[in-house]
Amino acid sequence: MSSNSTAAPPPASLSGMVSTLVPVIVISAIYLAIFIVLRKSKRRYYAPRTYLGSLKDSERTPPLPTGYFNWIRPFWKMPDVYALQHQSLDAYLYLRFMRMAMVICFVGCCITWPILFPVNATGSGGQLQLDVLSYSNINPDTQVNRYYAHALVSWAYLGFIMYMIMRECIFYINLRQAVLLSPFYADRLSSRTVLFTSVPTPYLNEAKLRSVFGATVRNIWIAHHTKELDELVKERDKNAYRLENAEVKLIKLANKIRQKAIKKGAAADEVDAAEPLGDAESGSIAARWVPHKKRPAHRLGLLGLVGKKVDTINHCREELERLIPLVEEAQAKYRAGGFKATPGVFVEFKSQSDAEGASQILAHHQGFHMTPKYVGIRPSEIVWSSLSIPWWQKVIRRYAVYAFIAAMIIFWAIPVAVVGTISNVQYLESLSFLTWLNKIPSIIMGVVTGLLPAVALSILMSLVPVIMRLCAKLCGEPSLSRVELFTQNAYFIFQVVQVFLITTIASSASAVAKQIADNPGSVTTLLATNLPKSSNFYISYFIVQGLTIATGVLTQVVGFAIFTILYKFLAGTPRAMYTKWANLSAISWGSTMPVYTNIVVIAITYAAIAPLMLGWATIAMGLFYLAWRYNVFFVTDTTIDTRGLIYPRAMKQLFTGIYLAEICMIGLFAASVAPGPLVLMVIFLIFTILFHISLNSALNPLLYNLPVTLLAEEESTRLLDVEAVSGADPGQSASHDSEKVANGADSVETAKAPILAADKKKANFLIKFLKPWIYSDYATLRPLAPRNVSLDPYGEETLRDAYFPPSVGSPTPLLWIPSDLAGVSKQEIAHTSRVIPITDEGCELDDKGKLIWDREATRPPVWEEKIYY
Known part of the structure; x- marks a missing residue:
């Protein structure tokens, strides 16, 4: 085999990184500029939590300054714990994971770079560009002792990560106990x-x-x-909202024609006094301008495209007159146990x-x-269809779903492998049928091998969470929070297998395809040499994720455009406008958390192989942290509450990166014939397994349950608090009462049992970091729980229907139409209210035919009070 036949082409690692970085910086700068400009004027989209009337005062965030840059300092000074006290435990822990991930990657840079960069760079391996800084630049024939540096650095860094996992699990346990035992959660x-x-x-x-x-x-x-009841309620609501849409359409049409008549020179009084085409009881006010053939109508056949054509308003009134009593009868039958x-x-x-x-x-x-x-399952999160599944079906369904997911992983491996091959396509140009790759300019090749695969992989993976949520419901998960946790686990496996393992293997294999074809016996050595080179793809992946995706999360250009279009052009009724305006976007924990967990897993795995990746991972996680921090504080809401369980799952999933790093190092040491470092890594692998087992055994019960000791202690403490409050002088002012309550609480704190008031010696940062069981215990974290918010008492009807299916307590909808100068809405209310509740308060139609409503109002007619179940 000649030297020419085996020589690999010059690596494009540096040009690939630069070719990816330049367009990504440009796109990110554009995104950031859009955000800075729009944040000032588009408050509904970029700071809705500061003022929306649908939020309670305790849920709102103080507004930031409206300048271009003067908001940065106040935003930076806001503590993360604000998310815990004003939103949810999940939101706070989501931000904490981003911060911890950034810390883990940054500490990795501090541990690996000073040692491994010089060791690799002087390793006489003959590599070029970025590959000089990787494991592959060490010559195994003459520099084998250098591998001890990689083994010892792996010990130090992976050991630090294991301690961080343990520390954060302890922190989570104590914080979760403090939050769930606080009155705001315990009284729910x-x-x-x-x-x-x-x-x-x-x-x-x-x-x-x-x-x-x-x-x-x-x-x-x-x-x-409730199948029968569900169908009745669905049919009732469909007719109710169709009637509402038709009423609004009729009002708009009548006023449009009326305005045209006024513009032609007729006085408004003369136009309104025109002779009606029918009597007052048949909608004659609208009939003055709208001929019968132009009234809202629809067909009764499939999709409203075929069948008999009927007047929508009259038909829906008749249907509702029939359906409403049927629904009420079925609801009463359910409450009586008739189903x-x-x-x-x-x-x-x-x-x-x-x-x-x-x-x-x-x-x-x-x-x-x-x-x-x-x-802790809230009524709004229940997957009611899952409750009817018998236990034996759950067992069968779960294994069937696991088999389906395994098949999906195999299927998805094909396109993902293609993406991985593209990332190292320049290494295939030595194959005879791919020699045309030599003619591609280096800049274009850099984009093809850097930017294109990273973007393609992100798009390819976006479809998976939707399928995973369907799988979770099929296998019988009883709540949306459990569905998210299932998705978090399943999607993480997908991320690791597809985004990491398959891409890494395909990338490494494509880099040495020609050499393996010429000399199959050298496959182990060749892969060991070229495995570090696949890190070049992930450098590009981190750049795309950290810059473009992070700024995209902050700016949400596509979401802003969709929101604007939907609100201005497709929200044609007061209800649609209010719903779109008042409902905040929510974070889907199951599909977002695994993406960032996998980024950290990749960084951990390559920490000793290609340490440069840790730098880009640090930048990526730092940008993600800042982007999501802004969104959590000012934009998003929490609709699904896992009670913080997303956090320990994500932290313990980092063990995957530790195991993969150890296995890769063992394989590389074996391929490089380095017995000393190999034995060291095998010993550390055994230690990791024992540590993992011990950690699960000690902490798992505390992750999911509340201990009796704290339950009893907290209840007794709250009794003392009540006694302190009840001893206050009722003749004093409200402000003085509040002061006495605070002082009473302080005195109670000093009288608590040792479990809540254990004395701690003052310690520096290092001691506090090394002893979380002392300095991050329940008593320390207890003040972080929200205690300035009280629960409203539950009403009798709320308690009665709390854990009934939604259709059982579903009231007849209140129709909301706009008031108008012609008086059409008043007459429609007079006719329709005989069948179903209807109002025109809180919204009006102006002269231009636009709907006007008070966006700052807290309680429009269709407002529903948020109940903390």
Whole structure:
């Protein structure tokens, strides 16, 4: 084999990085400029949490200065814990993970760069450009002892990461306990309600369940099949909103024609006094301008395209007159237990400690019965279809879903492998049928191997979370929070396999395809030499993710355009305008968290192989942290509450990066014939496995349950707080009362049991960092929980229907139409209100036919109070 046949082409690692960096910087700068300009004027999209009337005062964020740059300092000074106190535990821990990921990558730079850069750069491996700084630049024939540096650095860095995982799990446990035991969470209905799934038929009886759980039970909701009721409610609502749309359309059309008549010179009084085409009881006011043939109409056939054509307003009134009594009758029948029961039961206990105790006991003497059990599920998050699935179907479905996901991973590997091959396509030009690649200019080749694969991979992976959520519901996950947690796990596996492993293997294999074809026996050595080169793709991937995607998250140009178009041109009714205006976007934990977890996993794996990646990973995670920090504070809302469980899952998933790093180093040392470093890494791998097992054994029960010791301690402390408050002088002013309550709370704090008020010696940062079980314990983190917000008492109807399916408590919709100068809305209200509630308050139609409503108003007619379940 000649030297010419085996020589690899010059690497394009530097040109690839530059070719990716230049366009990405340009795009990011444009995005950032758009954000800086639009943030001043488009407050609804870039700072809705500062003023929206649909938010409670406790949920709002103080506004930032409106200048181009003077907002940066106040934003920087806002503490992350603000998200915990004004939004949710998930939101705060989401930001904390970004920060911890940035710290892990930055510390990796501090550990690896001073040692491995000079070791690699002087390794006599003959590599060029960025490859000089990687493991592949060490000559295994003459510089084998240099591998000890990689082994020892791996020990130090991976050991630090394992400590960080343990430390953050301890922090999470104590913070979660402090938050969930605070009055704002402990007094919620969901905190004392347990969902029992797979309940056997003999126990689908309230009296039987009360005999099992005793006097601690307060309320019981047994789920029933609601298919018939759901269809009735769906049909009722469809006709109601169709009627609302038709009423608004009629009002707009009548006023448009009326305005044309006025513009032609007729006085408004003369136009309004025109002879109607019918009597006052048949909608004659609108009939003065709108002929019968132009009234809103639709067809009764498929998709409204075929079938008999009917007047929409009259037809919907008739349908609602029929459907509303049927719905009310079916709802009463459900409450009376007239539908078939499903194996899902919600049991409300008298206290949070009773609920936690019931969730941790063995409820039934047979396997798979009355289990699994869940505490803290909010009614709005329940996947009602999952409650009807029997236990044996859940087992079958779960394994079927696992098989489907495995098949998807295999299927997705094909296009992802193509992307990985493109990232190193220049190495294939030595193959006879690909010699034309030599003619491609280096700049274009840099874009093709750098930017194009990274963008293609991001688009390819965006489809996966949607499928994963469907899989979660198919296998019987009972709540949207559990669906997100399932998606987080499944999508993380996808990210690791597709974005990392398949791409790395394909990239490495394409880099040495010609050499392997000429000398198959050298496959191990060649892959060991070229595996570090696949890091060049991930440098480009981090650049795209960190700059373009991070600034895109901040700017949300596409989302802003869609919002503007939908609001201005497609929101044609007051309800549609209010809904679009008042509803904030939400973060999908299951699809966002795995992306960033995988970035850290890739950085950890390549830490000792190609340390340069840690720098770009640090920048990427830092930019993501800042972008999401702004969004969490000012833009997004939390609609799904996992009670913080996304955080320990993400932290423990970093073990994947540790194991992959150890396996890769073992493989590289073996291929390089370095027995000393190889033995060191095998020893550390064994230590990692033992550490992982011990960590799970010690902390897993605390991640998901609340301990009885703290439950009892917190309840006794709250009793002391109540006594301190009740001892205040009622004749004093409200402000003085508040001061006494605060002082009383302070005095109570000093009288608490040792578990809440343990004395700690003052310590420096290093001691606090090394001893989280002391300096980040429950008593330390307890003040971080939201304590200045109180829960409104639950109404009788709210408690009655809390854990019934939505269709059971669904009221007849209130139709909302705009008022108009012609008086069409008043007459339509007179006619329609005989069938269904309707109002024209809070919105009016102006002379130009535009809907005008008070955006600052907190309670328009269709406003619904947010209930903290």
